[in-house]
Amino acid sequence: MIIGILVAIAVPRFVDMTTEARKAQRQAIASSIKSAYAIYIAKNSGNQPNWTQLSGYLQDAPTQLKGPATGGKIYMDYNGNNTADTGENVVLLYSDEACSTAVANATTVIKCIKNNVD
Numbered sequence: 001m002i003i004g005i006l007v008a009i010a011v012p013r014f015v016d017m018t019t020e021a022r023k024a025q026r027q028a029i030a031s032s033i034k035s036a037y038a039i040y041i042a043k044n045s046g047n048q049p050n051w052t053q054l055s056g057y058l059q060d061a062p063t064q065l066k067g068p069a070t071g072g073k074i075y076m077d078y079n080g081n082n083t084a085d086t087g088e089n090v091v092l093l094y095s096d097e098a099c100s101t102a103v104a105n106a107t108t109v110i111k112c113i114k115n116n117v118d
Contacts, residue, residue: 022087023117037049052106070102073116091114097111
């Protein structure tokens with residue numbers, strides 16, 4: 001009975017810690033993506049990258065990092081279903097400087113990046 005009580009207390013705390021750790025990971029990746037974007041522009045005479053070019057500047061990116069998905073989403077595919085689910089979003093990529101038109105695919109030039117960590 002005591003073990004049951006301890007499990008009832010520990011499991012929800014473990015789940016909360018996993019959720020918080022994944023959120024912190026996605027926030028760090030969002031920051032890395034923005035830094036890589038700035039470095040790419042600086043090294044390429046002000047030219048803006050597409051996702052294929054930008055992802056080459058991300059060192060040690062996790063294998064679960066996917067995108068761009070519908071709506072220009074870059075996400076962590078934690079559950080392996082190739083869909084940007086709640087709790088997996090990292091950033092949104094846009095093809096205009098007003099951040100209103102999402103990139104269509106990995107070869108669309110990125111002109112704006114917004115955090116999208118949920």
